[in-house]
Amino acid sequence: MRARMRTTVTICAAATLMRVAALAPATAQPADDAPTSYYLEATVNGRATGLVVQVDRVREGFRMPADELTQIGLREDALPLDADRQVMLDAIPDLSFEYIEDAQRIDFTLPESMLTPQRLGEAPPPPPPSRSGTGLLLNYTARLQSSRVDFEQKRLGRRLRAPLLGSARYGRLPVLGEEEFEAKYDRHNRTFALNTELRFFSPAGVFVNTGYATIENGEYDYVRQDTYWTYTNPDALRTWTVGDLVSSSLTWSRAIHMGGASLSRNFDVRPDLITFPLPVLGGDAVVPTMVDLYVNGLRQFTGNATGGPFVIASPPALTGAGVATVVFQDAQGRQVTLSRPLYLDTRLLGDGLTDYSVEVGYPRRNYGSRSFDYAGDPAANASLRHGISDRFTLEAHTELTRGLTNLGVGGLLELGGAGVLNASATGSGGDGQHGMQWGLGYQYQSPRFNIDLQALRADGGYRDLGSVKGVTVPQRQAHASLGIPIGQRHSITFTYTRQEASDLGGSRIVSMGYSGTFGQRLSVFASAFRDVDVADSAGLYIGASLSLERRVSVSSSFSRYGEARTATIAANRSMDYDAGGFAWNATLDGGNDGYRHGSGRLDYRGRYGEASLTLEHATRDDFTYDNASLYATGALVWMDGDLMATRTVYDAFALVDTNGLPDVPVLRENRIAGTTNDEGHLLIPDLLSWQGNRLAIRSEDLPPEVRVDADRLDIAPRALSGALASFPMGRYTGATVVLVDGTGRPLPVGTAVTVVATGEVQTVGYDGQVFLPDMAPVTRLRAQLDGGTCDVDIQFRSEDAMKTLGPFACERSP
Numbered sequence: 001m002r003a004r005m006r007t008t009v010t011i012c013a014a015a016t017l018m019r020v021a022a023l024a025p026a027t028a029q030p031a032d033d034a035p036t037s038y039y040l041e042a043t044v045n046g047r048a049t050g051l052v053v054q055v056d057r058v059r060e061g062f063r064m065p066a067d068e069l070t071q072i073g074l075r076e077d078a079l080p081l082d083a084d085r086q087v088m089l090d091a092i093p094d095l096s097f098e099y100i101e102d103a104q105r106i107d108f109t110l111p112e113s114m115l116t117p118q119r120l121g122e123a124p125p126p127p128p129p130s131r132s133g134t135g136l137l138l139n140y141t142a143r144l145q146s147s148r149v150d151f152e153q154k155r156l157g158r159r160l161r162a163p164l165l166g167s168a169r170y171g172r173l174p175v176l177g178e179e180e181f182e183a184k185y186d187r188h189n190r191t192f193a194l195n196t197e198l199r200f201f202s203p204a205g206v207f208v209n210t211g212y213a214t215i216e217n218g219e220y221d222y223v224r225q226d227t228y229w230t231y232t233n234p235d236a237l238r239t240w241t242v243g244d245l246v247s248s249s250l251t252w253s254r255a256i257h258m259g260g261a262s263l264s265r266n267f268d269v270r271p272d273l274i275t276f277p278l279p280v281l282g283g284d285a286v287v288p289t290m291v292d293l294y295v296n297g298l299r300q301f302t303g304n305a306t307g308g309p310f311v312i313a314s315p316p317a318l319t320g321a322g323v324a325t326v327v328f329q330d331a332q333g334r335q336v337t338l339s340r341p342l343y344l345d346t347r348l349l350g351d352g353l354t355d356y357s358v359e360v361g362y363p364r365r366n367y368g369s370r371s372f373d374y375a376g377d378p379a380a381n382a383s384l385r386h387g388i389s390d391r392f393t394l395e396a397h398t399e400l401t402r403g404l405t406n407l408g409v410g411g412l413l414e415l416g417g418a419g420v421l422n423a424s425a426t427g428s429g430g431d432g433q434h435g436m437q438w439g440l441g442y443q444y445q446s447p448r449f450n451i452d453l454q455a456l457r458a459d460g461g462y463r464d465l466g467s468v469k470g471v472t473v474p475q476r477q478a479h480a481s482l483g484i485p486i487g488q489r490h491s492i493t494f495t496y497t498r499q500e501a502s503d504l505g506g507s508r509i510v511s512m513g514y515s516g517t518f519g520q521r522l523s524v525f526a527s528a529f530r531d532v533d534v535a536d537s538a539g540l541y542i543g544a545s546l547s548l549e550r551r552v553s554v555s556s557s558f559s560r561y562g563e564a565r566t567a568t569i570a571a572n573r574s575m576d577y578d579a580g581g582f583a584w585n586a587t588l589d590g591g592n593d594g595y596r597h598g599s600g601r602l603d604y605r606g607r608y609g610e611a612s613l614t615l616e617h618a619t620r621d622d623f624t625y626d627n628a629s630l631y632a633t634g635a636l637v638w639m640d641g642d643l644m645a646t647r648t649v650y651d652a653f654a655l656v657d658t659n660g661l662p663d664v665p666v667l668r669e670n671r672i673a674g675t676t677n678d679e680g681h682l683l684i685p686d687l688l689s690w691q692g693n694r695l696a697i698r699s700e701d702l703p704p705e706v707r708v709d710a711d712r713l714d715i716a717p718r719a720l721s722g723a724l725a726s727f728p729m730g731r732y733t734g735a736t737v738v739l740v741d742g743t744g745r746p747l748p749v750g751t752a753v754t755v756v757a758t759g760e761v762q763t764v765g766y767d768g769q770v771f772l773p774d775m776a777p778v779t780r781l782r783a784q785l786d787g788g789t790c791d792v793d794i795q796f797r798s799e800d801a802m803k804t805l806g807p808f809a810c811e812r813s814p
Helices: 013-018 066-071 151-157 178-188
Strands: 002-005 036-044 047-058 061-065 086-088 096-100 105-109 118-120 135-145 171-174 192-202 205-216 219-233 238-246 257-265 282-285 289-295 298-305 308-312 320-329 335-344 354-363 379-387 392-401 404-414 420-429 435-445 450-458 476-486 490-500 507-518 522-531 539-547 552-561 564-573 581-591 596-606 609-619 624-639 642-646 652-657 665-668 671-675 681-687 693-697 706-708 712-717 722-726 729-731 735-740 752-755 761-763 769-772 778-785 788-795 804-809
Touching: 047 066, 061 066, 066 086, 118 298, 151 178, 178 205, 178 219, 282 289, 282 320, 289 308, 298 308, 320 435, 624 652, 624 722, 642 652, 642 681, 652 693, 652 712, 665 681, 671 681, 712 722, 735 778, 761 769, 788 804
Parallel strands: 002 096, 036 105, 118 308, 652 722, 735 804
Antiparallel strands: 036 047, 047 061, 061 086, 096 105, 135 192, 135 624, 192 205, 205 219, 219 238, 238 257, 257 354, 282 308, 289 298, 289 320, 320 335, 354 379, 379 392, 392 404, 404 420, 420 435, 435 450, 450 476, 476 490, 490 507, 507 522, 522 539, 539 552, 552 564, 564 581, 581 596, 596 609, 609 624, 624 642, 652 681, 665 671, 665 693, 693 712, 706 729, 735 769, 752 761, 752 778, 778 788
């Protein structure tokens, strides 16, 4: 700490400062202890900041407001603040300063570590404020079939090309036993079935009811699936749900259907919030320089640093292992290269972030086949994830009900760029049964290869809420895979999967797969596998697909699984997602044991929904079935006083309102989405919830009399809701009129013209022209001329809108 002064600073320095027009000093106080303020240009480590700061001289020395110091780049946590947020310069560790009287400048010298790094680039921008309108939405899917094909025939009528794993899955999808699934299929398998989803949405949340109705032999039936209300607070990142729901789970626990209430963290409402740890990439530029960021040799960012420490705010586009290289120049013009290894895993949570979900209610049984079948005993379920540090994420999960207590703890640990290790331990007890489940896994991803190892093992006494509702807990699950990319177009994968005590029995499957593309059109795949626990289960599945013109593709494959051998040929034409239109698919299968299967499908996608006609034939030595099905899907929306038909709305939508103007072209993300109807409405059914969606109108296609106050907007609808996207528009009811004086000469340019009825003032342009946006059937104008005014009455008809009328003689007023 030192303060070097080239000249003695006294109260008279204020007079010197006054000679510098840009740097005016404050008036010195007469009291002996009153501070004297100077306004000086500031430099930091020889770099000009372009800022003028206030420096006060007091009896103890020199001081500055903390806000002034942070403005020139000092970190606030490095400043010794007093109660008034004032800082004595001599009290700042490792800081020296020099006052240059002639230049009216103060030079600061300090370690670069005390400076706030300059942020280069941009982090993901925050979305616009989310909003929801009020209205009703009905999604529907109707199916009419000529014959009922039972579950077993359907399974045998389409041969498996690979072994099946059990249904006792882990993760977010709720467990569903084989008997439960078959009952749902048989209950839904009727001549006519209509699936519906009814939503009432408003700023207070969304109420949803889903179910399906069936008709068979004149008998009507209805099965309710889910009924719930949900609300999300985007500021608190919390979601409340009351009604039917799916319990939360982790990768080592299982989810179930429940009826009750839940409270959970919801990071989806902030798509700009990056929840996984990001590396700090930056450097220290002595002089202004250009900065480049390379990740795995590919340049991802270029920006300009003004000098001093800097960090790159734009997150690198990387998953797994990689190398980041920051390149800039030093004071001698030499290139400085800073490289560091990276490892990004989206499963990790950043330091201090917490994700949680808590549910209480009653477990659901026979989901999809019974409307109200809940367990008699209540249950509770909770999951927690917390970022202890950027390298370690803690996990915990618990499940409680009568006769069952289940509690587990786990975590993910990033191994310093060598991958991520995960582990878990869960214990269960109650009703005299006790058990444990252990989990261990490892994952590593890099441009050269990918490794994924996961294993779960439970003893015979281990139970969870899924086992209480009848879905067996697998005693052993293991998965190991190795993926090796070959260039940019080919890859080889080796996989081993083991599962014991599932609903479909045990299995140990080893497989090897290959996929690749040749040129722009040809794709090839192959897979060889074997179930170690089943005799004669070796299999092979190979095929190729060729893309042709106009979205047409053809494919062929051959498979061998156990004793079954099957050859397939197919042709397909996809449809344009935005424009819709027709598409089709035709498939023929043939194999041993008299197996034949053929299907053809014709699809149509329009503005108001989709329709599909499917014809299917299947035969084997022991059975034959034929079936024809007609599907129709779409939605009805009531909002803003208008009932509209549209395609199925899976998440969020927007209702474009053009203030009653029809036939207005509307664009979504610069692609045409349609035109407004007679009420000035267009419904866009496929927006991303919580994220900014760019909507615009193509004003160049509108008639000249249409007035457009704003032609684009960003809208972020809430989940499962619709938002009103209003474009302020109208029609000009005026025209351009030509005004001349009594001699027939145009009124001078710049003449002020007043609409007498409204007081609106317009200005005359060249050739006496003046534009009047709104005119009455008789519009009186008054022009301000040298030496007086003149008046003129103009007759206006609606068909004269946006035309040029006149000339009209403006008669001088008496």
